[in-house]
Amino acid sequence: MNSRYxxxxxxxxxLALLLGAGGFFFTNFISFRVIINLFGDNxxxxxxxxxxxxxxxxxxxxxxxASVIAFTTIFIAQTVxxxxxxxxxxxxxxxxxxxxxxxxxxxxSYFNLPPFLVTLAGMFFARGVGxxxxxxxxxxxxxxxxxxxxxxxxxxxxxxxxxxxxxFTAQCLIFxxxxxxLLAAYSRFGRNVYAIGSNETSARLMGVPVDQIKIxxxxxxxxxxxxxxxxxxxxxxxxxxxxxxxxxxxxxAAAVIGGTLLTGGVGWVAGTLMGVLILGSIQxxxxxxxxxxxxxxxxxxxxxxxLFISVQQLLNRRLKGR
Amino acid sequence: xxxDTFLELKGITKAFPGVLALDKVSFSAKRGEVHxxxxxxxxxxxxLIKVLTGVYPGDGGKIGLDGQxxxxxxxxxxxxxxxxxxxxxxxxxxxxxxxxxxCLGREDRLAGVIRWRRVWKRAAAAIKRLDLKFDIxxxxxxxxxxxxxxxxxxxxxxxxxxxxxxxxxxxxxxLDDAEAEELFRIMRTLREQGMGIVFVTHFLDQxxxxxxxxxVLRNGELVGExxxxxxxxxxxxxxxxxxxxxxxxxxxxxxxxxxxxxxxxVVSARRLGRKGAINPIDFTLNEGEVVGLAGLxxxxxxxxxxxxxxxxxxxxxxxxxxxxxxRPDSPARxxxxxxxxxxxxxKFSGIVPNLSVRENIILAMQAKLGPWRKIPxxxxxxxxxQFIKALDIKxxxxxxxxxxxxxxxxxxxxxxxWLAVHPRxxxxxxxxxxxxxxxxxxxxxxxxxxxxxxxxLLLISSELEEVVRNSSxxxxxxxxxxxxxxxxxxxxxxxxxxxxxxxxxxxxxKETLKCE
Numbered sequence: 059m060n061s062r063y064x065x066x067x068x069x070x071x072x073l074a075l076l077l078g079a080g081g082f083f084f085t086n087f088i089s090f091r092v093i094i095n096l097f098g099d100n101x102x103x104x105x106x107x108x109x110x111x112x113x114x115x116x117x118x119x120x121x122x123x124a125s126v127i128a129f130t131t132i133f134i135a136q137t138v139x140x141x142x143x144x145x146x147x148x149x150x151x152x153x154x155x156x157x158x159x160x161x162x163x164x165x166x167s168y169f170n171l172p173p174f175l176v177t178l179a180g181m182f183f184a185r186g187v188g189x190x191x192x193x194x195x196x197x198x199x200x201x202x203x204x205x206x207x208x209x210x211x212x213x214x215x216x217x218x219x220x221x222x223x224x225x226f227t228a229q230c231l232i233f234x235x236x237x238x239x240l241l242a243a244y245s246r247f248g249r250n251v252y253a254i255g256s257n258e259t260s261a262r263l264m265g266v267p268v269d270q271i272k273i274x275x276x277x278x279x280x281x282x283x284x285x286x287x288x289x290x291x292x293x294x295x296x297x298x299x300x301x302x303x304x305x306x307x308x309x310x311a312a313a314v315i316g317g318t319l320l321t322g323g324v325g326w327v328a329g330t331l332m333g334v335l336i337l338g339s340i341q342x343x344x345x346x347x348x349x350x351x352x353x354x355x356x357x358x359x360x361x362x363x364x365l366f367i368s369v370q371q372l373l374n375r376r377l378k379g380r
Numbered sequence: 381x382x383x384d385t386f387l388e389l390k391g392i393t394k395a396f397p398g399v400l401a402l403d404k405v406s407f408s409a410k411r412g413e414v415h416x417x418x419x420x421x422x423x424x425x426x427x428l429i430k431v432l433t434g435v436y437p438g439d440g441g442k443i444g445l446d447g448q449x450x451x452x453x454x455x456x457x458x459x460x461x462x463x464x465x466x467x468x469x470x471x472x473x474x475x476x477x478x479x480x481x482x483c484l485g486r487e488d489r490l491a492g493v494i495r496w497r498r499v500w501k502r503a504a505a506a507i508k509r510l511d512l513k514f515d516i517x518x519x520x521x522x523x524x525x526x527x528x529x530x531x532x533x534x535x536x537x538x539x540x541x542x543x544x545x546x547x548x549x550x551x552x553x554x555l556d557d558a559e560a561e562e563l564f565r566i567m568r569t570l571r572e573q574g575m576g577i578v579f580v581t582h583f584l585d586q587x588x589x590x591x592x593x594x595x596v597l598r599n600g601e602l603v604g605e606x607x608x609x610x611x612x613x614x615x616x617x618x619x620x621x622x623x624x625x626x627x628x629x630x631x632x633x634x635x636x637x638x639x640x641x642x643x644x645x646v647v648s649a650r651r652l653g654r655k656g657a658i659n660p661i662d663f664t665l666n667e668g669e670v671v672g673l674a675g676l677x678x679x680x681x682x683x684x685x686x687x688x689x690x691x692x693x694x695x696x697x698x699x700x701x702x703x704x705x706x707r708p709d710s711p712a713r714x715x716x717x718x719x720x721x722x723x724x725x726x727k728f729s730g731i732v733p734n735l736s737v738r739e740n741i742i743l744a745m746q747a748k749l750g751p752w753r754k755i756p757x758x759x760x761x762x763x764x765x766q767f768i769k770a771l772d773i774k775x776x777x778x779x780x781x782x783x784x785x786x787x788x789x790x791x792x793x794x795x796x797x798w799l800a801v802h803p804r805x806x807x808x809x810x811x812x813x814x815x816x817x818x819x820x821x822x823x824x825x826x827x828x829x830x831x832x833x834x835x836x837l838l839l840i841s842s843e844l845e846e847v848v849r850n851s852s853x854x855x856x857x858x859x860x861x862x863x864x865x866x867x868x869x870x871x872x873x874x875x876x877x878x879x880x881x882x883x884x885x886x887x888x889x890k891e892t893l894k895c896e
Contacts, residue, residue, distance in 0.1 A: 062521055244493045246485065249476070253484055256475035263471045264537075265456030265485050323475035 062324075065317035065370055069332045072315075072362070076339045084346045090215050090222050092342065097228035098293070100338040102127065102286040103308050104231040104331060107316075108238040109282025110309040111330045115242070116275045117255035117322030118173035122162065122180035123283040124305035126155055128298065129188040130287020135196035135297025144202040148288050152281060158184065159280020163273035177276075181306070188299030195298040198291060207292050230289050231331075234282065238327035251275055255322025311359060312337055315366050336362070385410050387463075387545055387576060392441035394427050401427040404441065405602045407595055409545060409576045414567055416591035416608070417580045420620050420677060420842075423597040425580050429549055433458040433465050445545075464538035468550035470530040472537070474523035479503035481522050482537045506536040511569045512562075528559035535566060546570065547578045552586055553678060554656055564590045582678045583859050584613060584881065598622050613881040620676075621844075621877070643667050645703075646804050646836040647688075652697035657683040659861040660697050665805060670827060670837045672851030674844060674876050680860035681840045682724050685807045688838070689721040690714040701804065715748055720798035721807040724840075726787065726814070730794050733783035737775050737793055738764035740782045744797045767796035771826065788819020795826060806830065809840045824850055844873045856880060 080087035097104075106123050113120045130151050137147040158180065165176045211223035242248040250271045253261040262268050291297060314320060315336055316329030337359060344355045387409040394402040402424045409415050419425050431438040434452030443450050445461060452458040455465065472481045479500050488498040500518055507516050510532055522530060531551055538546050548567070552560040567577055567590050579591060587594060587608070594611055596603040596619045603619045643666040653660035658680040665671050673681045686692045688699070690708035699706055701717050708714035711721070723729040732740055741764045742755055749755065755763075764778040771792045775785055782790055791811060798806055808827065812820040827850055831837060841847050847854055853867040856879045863879050 240493070244496075246487055246489070246494065249480065249484060249487065249494070252476060253473045256473045257471075260471040260473055263455045263465075263467075264473070265454075265459060323473070 064373055065324075065366075066326055066329050066332075068366075068369060069316055069329055069336070073332050073336050073339070076336060076343065080339060080343050080346065084343075087342070087346060090217065094214075094222060094224055094228060096335055096338045096342060097231055098225040099227075100334050101227040101231035102289045103305065103312060103337065104334040105234045105286040105289055106283050106305065107309040107312040107330045107334055108234045108327055109279035110306075111238065111313045111316070111318055111325050111327055112242070112251055112275050113173070113279045114310070114313050114318045114320060115255045115322060115325040116251045116272060117258065118166065118272070118275065119177065119310070119320075120159075120162075120180075120276060120279045120283075121174065121177040121306050122158075122184055123279065123286075123309055124302045125181045125184035125188065126158065126280060126283035127287040127290060127305060128301050128303075129184045129191075130155065130284045131290050131294065131297035131301065132188045132191045132196065132299040133297070134288065134291050135198045136191050138198050138200050138203075139196060144198075144200055151287065152284050155280040155284025155287075156277050157280070159283075160273050160277035162280070163276030166276065167269040167272040173276075185299070191299065192297070193299060195296055197296045203291070203295055225293075227289050227292050230285070230292075234285065235327060235331050238330075242325075242327050247271065247274065252323055255324075257323070308337060311363050315363060317370075319370065320367075386446050388442075388444040389428075389432065390442045390444070392428065392431055392443070393439045394424075394431055394436060395439050399600075401600050402431065402438075403600045405597065405600070407602075408605075409578055410593075411544070411576050412571055412574045413592045414571055414577045414579050414590050415593045415595065416587045417578060417595050417597065418582070418587060418616065418620055419597035419603075420582070423620075424600040425597055426549065427600075428597070429465065429547055429578070429580060433463060433547065459541055459543070462542070462544035463547065464541060464543035464545070465547040465549060466531060466534040466538065466551055468553050470527065470534050472522050472530060472534055474521070476522060477518065478507075478516055478520050478522060478525065478533050479518040481533055482506050482540050484537075486541065502540060503536070506540040507532075509539050509570075509573070510536060510566050512566075526559070527554045528556075528562065531555070531563065532566065535570075539570075543575070545576045545578065547580070549580045550582070550678075551579075552581060552583060556656060560586065582676055584616065584676070585859055587616070588613070596620060614878065617676075617877055617881040643669060646701060648700045649688075650698045650700075652687060652694050652699055654683070654687055654692055654695050657692055657860070658687060658857075661855075661862045663855055663862070663865070665836045665838060667836055668831055668834045669853070670831050670839050670851045672847035672854035673838065673840045673857060674847045674854050674880075675857035676880060677842065678860075679857040679880075681842075681857060682809055683860065684857070685721060685724075685809050685838065685840055688714070688805075689719055689807060691721075712747065715744065715801065715803075718802075718804035719807065720744065720801065720803035720805070722791070722794055722798065722809060722811055724809040724813070726790060726794065731782045731790050734781055736779045737768065737773065737782055737785070738778040740793050741767055741778075741796045741800060744801045748801055763800055767793075767799065771796055772822070786815070786819070788815035788822065791815055791819070791823060792826070795823075799830075803835070805836045805838065807838045807840070810842065811839070812841065812843070812846060844876055848873050848876070 077088060086092065106127065110120055110123065133151050134144065134147045138144050162176050162180045165171055166173050207226050210226040213221045213223045215222040250266045253264070253266050254268055254271055258268060312333035313325065313330045316326065316333030318325030318329065340358050341355050344350050344352060385408050389405070389407040391404040391406060392402050393404055405424065405428060407428065417425050417428070427436065430436045432443065432452065434454045434457050443452065450461055452461065452463065473484065476484065482503040483499045487494045489495065503518050512532065516529060516532065522533065525533065535546065551563060555563065571577060581587060591608045593605060594608050594616065595605045596616065598620065645664050646667050648664040650662055651660035661684065673684060675681050683692070687694050688708065690710045690713055693709040699708070706717050708717060708719065732743065738760055742760050746755060761778065767773065768775060768778060773792045773796065774789050782793055785793065812823050827837060827839065839847060839851055848871060853865060854871055854876060855865050856863045856876055858880050866875055
């Protein structure tokens with residue numbers, strides 16, 4: 059096996075270990091329902107993390123995503139309650155997200171600014187705009203939300219009398235993961251993103267349109283974040299401009315645990331999915347255990363993240379040492 | 381094969397603020413020919429290549445390709461016109477595979493989806509054209525490949541884009557001899573296939589090994605274009621350094637030193653070497669003696685210094701100080717053995733610009749003491765004042781930030797830094813580079829004073845005059861190998877140049893290959 063995929067294998071192993079431990083200690087942990095919920099409940103993190111994966115592979119970072127999600131939810135809530143159809147509202151906000159990301163990308167590439175700073179500014183900006191729209195939690199009242207979305211859930215199994223369905227949120231996650239994988243592994247855009255993250259100077263000399271690609275990478279991340287915002291409204295049925303503070307770090311953590319190198323050039327969308335599922339199953343394990351404080355999840359995630367980056371560094375060093 | 385000229389550069393001019401990097405330089409390349417571009421550092425080789433490949437816009441002149449005038453605007457643009465460049469530090473993507481690197485940006489697609497199998501086939505075809513004796517694994521990550529393989533991959537990439545002109549910019553700098561030989565074989569193969577090759581190098585042997593034509597640049601000006609077989613080595617060297625052969629022959633040594641025999645050996649090296657930096661080398665350095673290291677750029681001068689000072693530790697051979705075996709594997713350890721080194725790049729690795737003269741002077745002392753033992757400020761002041769006076773460092777006060785001093789005075793501060801720790805051996809890498817004539821004389825005077833006091837010094841300078849003037853013995857390097865050692869009456873600029881230019885026949889080079 060190519061040793062390049064070792065981080066991915068380790069991630070898969072850890073995920074299996076977590077699920078196995080869950081199944082061993084708690085009956086019903088490895089059930090269809092729990093697994094599907096794992097996908098559904100973490101869909102918005104996953105969708106955000108897909109965009110983040112591209113950004114990190116390109117050697118950048120996007121801190122604005124959580125604010126963009128919050129902005130999206132309040133934007134949809136406010137416009138829908140004022141009579142706009144949810145689909146129109148979502149289409150509009152997706153375009154806004156794309157543009158917002160593209161503008162950040164433009165600043166990053168043409169002024170050669172550090173992505174950290176540009177997206178930090180973007181983070182404050184988007185959060186602020188959200189609060190301008192409305193500073194309280196707004197419930198979304200529309201039949202599209204209360205009926206149509208629920209109807210989109212795909213029934214997959216019958217357990218006793220209850221029907222297990224794959225919720226639309228989980229479907230969104232799967233769609234983004236597949237799309238992201240295709241984009242990363244089978245498109246020139248994807249190859250160029252890897253090239254830029256691995257060595258920007260070389261990429262430029264090899265004819266990669268570095269500036270355009272960077273703009274598209276941040277546009278993609280903005281788009282994914284707004285899409286994640288839409289997914290959030292599907293199960294929250296509300297918008298809140300103060301929600302999800304710090305979620306960008308979860309997305310970064312998911313990508314890193316999934317084997318994406320923060321220094322760029324290496325990463326897999328499939329790994330990111332596993333990263334998201336690892337974060338989610340730690341949360342589920344804590345919930346199942348019942349007596350542990352919820353903050354223990356953070357402690358586990360912190361420890362895990364630390365282990366992963368250490369292992370990655372060791373692997374890197376070994377590869378370089380040859 | 382008809383030798384039709386298809387690349388023609390005429391009157392290329394390029395100015396940077398304060399420097400005229402290229403002054404009306406002309407250059408041409410023919411199909412099926414290797415054309416070497418020679419010149420010392422700063423001659424304008426790289427600038428010419430960068431203008432040709434669209435990295436810099438030219439300020440004047442014309443570039444003609446196949447009879448048409450072209451204006452390359454970017455490397456990408458030059459590539460589409462058939463000009464492909466392989467740089468010394470290979471410009472490929474380390475984390476992608478060999479095949480991905482060969483086809484990056486030109487992958488076969490069907491409805492936007494990359495057809496990896498076809499990409500792999502094309503990469504394999506490109507590699508095959510190199511006619512290698514071994515296989516290159518297309519699935520290997522590029523960073524896992526040796527520099528030599530990476531260069532071959534870069535050439536394969538050029539073949540895949542169907543380049544008509546291949547520019548190799550110092551391709552052999554980080555290759556060992558066997559690898560370089562393989563590269564030459566590839567160059568000859570491609571030449572037979574009708575490719576035009578521009579070969580930029582400062583290794584004279586290599587120029588003669590593969591080139592048909594030689595163009596020499598000096599100080600941004602064209603010295604001339606020659607047929608390789610009609611240009612003797614000595615003449616090439618004299619054209620590169622800007623002295624005609626008669627002049628070179630007239631040069632005589634100016635200072636004679638008292639005999640150095642019978643002096644105590646301080647440092648001795650036996651077969652000391654490091655792969656890719658310097659081939660195993662023997663030498664001894666004595667008390668009260670200045671030994672020079674001479675050679676063209678890239679001949680291994682600074683590499684030898686870095687080896688001694690543990691910057692890039694040796695991977696073979698033995699080193700002794702006062703008869704005791706040592707292994708300097710870091711500058712800190714080298715300092716404990718009593719070594720000091722004045723680095724080549726004063727601004728980058730010499731001074732700490734924002735610290736004061738005093739702090740810069742006591743830096744090596746402090747480093748030797750370790751971070752926890754502070755030098756009492758009274759003592760630090762004393763030391764600083766003492767050296768400012770002794771070396772006549774011109775500074776308003778010892779608390780002045782060193783960046784505000786002139787180059788010569790900065791250099792004196794760094795020498796003071798080393799003198800403060802009383803080194804047995806002081807390595808001086810280009811001690812007078814970039815400082816004015818007066819300060820130069822002072823530094824040279826200081827070198828002789830230290831010699832008289834019994835210190836052992838190793839002097840590296842690209843100015844042969846300076847090496848000859850100050851050293852009692854000179855080790856001559858060429859292509860990372862010690863060629864000979866000159867002393868006494870044999871030590872003249874002319875003799876050094878002759879040695880550098882002499883044909884390498886029974887070189888130690890071949891032996892070292894087998895050692896690896």
